[in-house]
Amino acid sequence: MSTSTGQDHGAVAGPALESQATIDAEVASIHERYAGRRANHPPRDFAPYRSSALRHPTHELVTLFPEEIERTSPAFGHVDVDPYESDLTIQHTGEPLGERMTVTGRVLDGDGRPVRNQLIEIWQANAGGRYIHKRDQHPAPLDPNFTGVGRALTGDDGSYRFTTVKPGPYPWKNHRNAWRPAHIHFSLFGQAFTQRLVTQMYFPGDPLFALDPIYQSITDPRARERLVAAYDHDETVPEFSMGYRWDIVLTGSTATWMEDEHDDE
Amino acid sequence: MTSDLGQTPSQTVGPFFGYALPFAGGPQLVAPSRADAVVLHGVVLDGDGLPVPDALLELWQADADGALVQRAGSRARELGRFTGFGRSAVDVDGHYEFATVLPGAVAPSTTGWALITVFARGLLHHLFTRAYFLDADAALPADPLLDRVDPARRETLIARADGPGSYRFDIRLQGEGETVFLEYADRA
Numbered sequence: 142m143s144t145s146t147g148q149d150h151g152a153v154a155g156p157a158l159e160s161q162a163t164i165d166a167e168v169a170s171i172h173e174r175y176a177g178r179r180a181n182h183p184p185r186d187f188a189p190y191r192s193s194a195l196r197h198p199t200h201e202l203v204t205l206f207p208e209e210i211e212r213t214s215p216a217f218g219h220v221d222v223d224p225y226e227s228d229l230t231i232q233h234t235g236e237p238l239g240e241r242m243t244v245t246g247r248v249l250d251g252d253g254r255p256v257r258n259q260l261i262e263i264w265q266a267n268a269g270g271r272y273i274h275k276r277d278q279h280p281a282p283l284d285p286n287f288t289g290v291g292r293a294l295t296g297d298d299g300s301y302r303f304t305t306v307k308p309g310p311y312p313w314k315n316h317r318n319a320w321r322p323a324h325i326h327f328s329l330f331g332q333a334f335t336q337r338l339v340t341q342m343y344f345p346g347d348p349l350f351a352l353d354p355i356y357q358s359i360t361d362p363r364a365r366e367r368l369v370a371a372y373d374h375d376e377t378v379p380e381f382s383m384g385y386r387w388d389i390v391l392t393g394s395t396a397t398w399m400e401d402e403h404d405d406e
Numbered sequence: 407m408t409s410d411l412g413q414t415p416s417q418t419v420g421p422f423f424g425y426a427l428p429f430a431g432g433p434q435l436v437a438p439s440r441a442d443a444v445v446l447h448g449v450v451l452d453g454d455g456l457p458v459p460d461a462l463l464e465l466w467q468a469d470a471d472g473a474l475v476q477r478a479g480s481r482a483r484e485l486g487r488f489t490g491f492g493r494s495a496v497d498v499d500g501h502y503e504f505a506t507v508l509p510g511a512v513a514p515s516t517t518g519w520a521l522i523t524v525f526a527r528g529l530l531h532h533l534f535t536r537a538y539f540l541d542a543d544a545a546l547p548a549d550p551l552l553d554r555v556d557p558a559r560r561e562t563l564i565a566r567a568d569g570p571g572s573y574r575f576d577i578r579l580q581g582e583g584e585t586v587f588l589e590y591a592d593r594a
Contacts, residue, residue, distance in 0.1 A: 181413040183530040190418075192528030195453035196579050200559075202533075202589040205551060209512050210474060210521050211534075211590060215466060215491035218478025251592075253411055260481075264426030274422035290426045326420060328427060334466050335590040339525055339532060341417040358530050359415045367414050389414045392592065 158317035161352060164189045168357045175360035183358035190354040191315050212333045217260040217294060227293040229265075229305040237287035239268025239306030241382040244370060247299040248329060248389045250336065255299025256391060262328040263291045263303060270309030270323075279311050304382065310349055322349035322356060329389060336391035343369045344385070416531040421460050423525075424495055428462070431483030433494035435465070435506040442470065445572040446537065446565055447503040450496050450524065453580030457500025460527045463577075465492035465504055467520035472510030508539055517547040520565075524577060524587075533587040537565040537575045555586050562586050 167189040175184075185197035230237055248256040266272045266289060269281035273288055289308075293301045308323045324341040331337065343356065350356055350365075359365045367390075376384025419427075436443050446465070450458040467490050468474050480491040494502045509518035519538040536551065546552055552560050562585045565575035577585050 182416045185530050185533075187530060190528070190530065192418075193530060194528075195456075196458065196526055196528035197530075198533065198584055198587050199453075199580055200584055200586070202587045203551070203555060204589050204591055205554070207590045208514065210466065210468060210519075213466075213474045213476065215480035215489060216476050216478045217480050220479045220482040220485060249411065251411055251413065262427060264423060266422075272422040272425075274425050276424075277422055288425070326417075326423070326426070328419075334521055334523070335534075337464075337523060337532065338414060338416060339419045340414055341420075355417060355530070358417075364412060364415045367412055368417070390411045392413060392590075 158314065160317055161319070164316045164319075164354055165352070168354060172357070172360055178361065179363075180359070180361045181364055184360065187354065187358040190358055193358075207333065207335050211335050214259070214330050214332055214334050214336070216258075217330070218258065219294070222260065222292045222294050227291055227301070227303050229287065229289065229291045229303065232288055233286040235286040237267065237284050237306050239284075239287075239309075241304070242307050242385060243302060243304050243376055243378070243382050244325065244342065244385045244387055245300065245302040245376055246370075246387040246389060248295050248301065248331075248391065249299055250331065250391050255297065256295055256329075256331050256336075257297050257299060259295050259330045259332070260328075261293050261295065261301050263305075263325050265289045265305065265308040265325040266311055266323075268306050268309050270311035272311075277311075281309070281311070307344070307383070310347075315354060320349055320352070322347040322353050327389070329391065331391040338389070338391055340389075341368060342387050345369055345372055418527060418530050419462060419525040419532075421527040423462060424460075428493060428495045429481050429483075432481070433492055433502070433504050434483065435467075435490065435492045435504065436488055437486075438505040440507075442507050443505050443571065444508055444539075445503060446506055446520070446539075446575060447501065447572070448565075448574050448576040449500040450502070450526070450577045451500060451579065455578075455581065457496075457498075458526055458528075458579065459496060459498045459500055461496045461500070461502075461529075462525040463494050463496070463502050464523040464525075465494075465506065465520050466490060466523070467506065467509040468512050468518065470507045470510050472512045472518070474512070515547075515549050515551075517549060519563075522575070522577070524579070526579075529579070533579070534589070535577065535585050535587050536563055537573075538563055539565050539573055540567070542567045551588075559584075559586050
C-alpha cells in the first residue's frame with residue numbers, strides 16, 4: 142500500500158522520473174499561452190505528455206475540403222456487432238468485481254443530428270485499474286470475469302448504452318507518481334470518415350484531473366468538461382447499477398473555419 | 407453560423423488498445439490469395455526515425471471500379487466481401503501490412519488512393535493522410551491535393567510499387583521525410 146509520501150511500491154531502479162510539480166508547471170504554462178482561445182481538440186505537441194514529443198508532426202497539416210472518399214464512412218450492422226457485446230458484465234461465467242454501472246448517451250453531429258447505426262467500440266481497465274493487455278504491468282489483480290471490451294451500434298436517435306463496471310485509476314510512467322484518472326476509451330465512426338473520433342470518457346469530480354497531462358492536453362477548459370460524464374440518477378437502476386450519461390458530438394458541418402484553425406497549433 | 411454544440415475532444419488511443427480494436431481479418435480487405443489482391447505495407451516511424459510499436463492504422467478506400475461500398479459488414483470478414491475498410495495494429499517493429507485491391511480513381515482524382523488514419527500512444531489526436539498507388543517509376547499524376555503540396559514532400563503521399571502486387575507506404579510522424587498529414591474544412 143502506498144503512503145501519503147508517495148513512496149515507490151516495488152519500484153525498479155531506473156532513470157529518475159520528473160516530479161508532478163514539474164509536469165504541473167509545464168501544463169500551467171501552456172494553458173496560459175492558450176488562455177481564452179477556443180479549441181476543441183488537444184494540440185498534438187503537448188510536452189507534459191512525454192510520449193507526444195517524437196510523435197507529433199512539425200509541419201502544418203494541409204487543409205482541404207473532403208472529397209467523396211473522406212465524406213463517406215464504412216457501414217456497420219448487426220452482422221458486425223452482436224447486441225450482447227454492449228454488456229461487459231456477461232462475457233464470462235461469473236460477474237466481474239466492482240461498481241456495476243451503465244453509461245448511456247447520444248452520438249450527434251455538429252448540427253445536433255443523430256449519428257445513426259454507427260459503430261462504437263469501448264475498452265477499459267477493470268475495477269482495480271488493470272487492463273487485460275499483456276503490456277500492462279500494474280500489479281493490480283486481473284479479474285477472470287472481466288475483459289473490458291464492448292461494442293454497440295447507435296440507434297436511430299444516435300443513442301447507445303453499455304453495461305460495465307467502473308474502471309479504477311492506474312499508475313503510468315509519464316512522471317513520478319503519475320496516475321491516470323478513471324476513464325473508458327471510446328472509438329466512434331460518424332457518417333463521414335472526417336468525423337472519426339477516438340477519445341476517453343471520465344467520471345465527475347475525479348481528483349486526478351488537475352494532475353493528468355493527457356486530460357489537461359485539452360487547453361480549453363470548456364472542451365475538457367465535455368469529456369466528463371454526468372451522474373444521472375434517472376439512469377441508476379434500483380438495487381442494481383449506477384447510471385452515467387455522456388453525449389458525444391462529432392465534427393459537424395456547421396463548425397466554423399475559425400474554430401478549426403486553432404485545433405492543431 | 408456556429409453551432410452551440412461543442413465537439414467532443416480527441417484523446418490518445420493509448421497503449422492498451424491491442425485487445426480491443428484489432429479484429430480477425432482486419433488487415434485483409436480481400437483474401438491475399440485473390441488474383442487481384444495487392445499488398446500495402448510499410449513502417450510507422452517517430453521523430454528519431456525509430457519504429458513506433460504501438461500504432462494502429464485504418465484504411466478506407468474505393469473498390470477497383472472506384473465505388474465506395476456502403477453496405478454493413480465492414481468488420482465481418484467471414485462474409486467474404488470487400489467493404490473498403492481495414493484496420494491493422496503495427497508489430498513490434500512498427501510494420502503493418504494490408505491485403506487489398508488497387509483502388510479505382512474517384513473524381514476529381516485520376517489516380518486511386520486510400521485514406522489512411524493513424525492512431526498511436528503519444529498521439530493526442532489521430533492523423534489523416536492519403537496513399538496514392540503508383541508504379542515504381544510512374545510520374546506523379548495531376549491531382550488537386552498533390553498539386554498543392556510542397557513538391558519536396560509529395561512523395562510522402564505515394565505508395566510505390568516495390569514488387570509484383572506490392573506497394574510500400576512508410577509513415578513518418580515527425581522529422582526528415584515527415585509524411586504530409588491532412589485536416590478537413592467542413593464544407594466545400
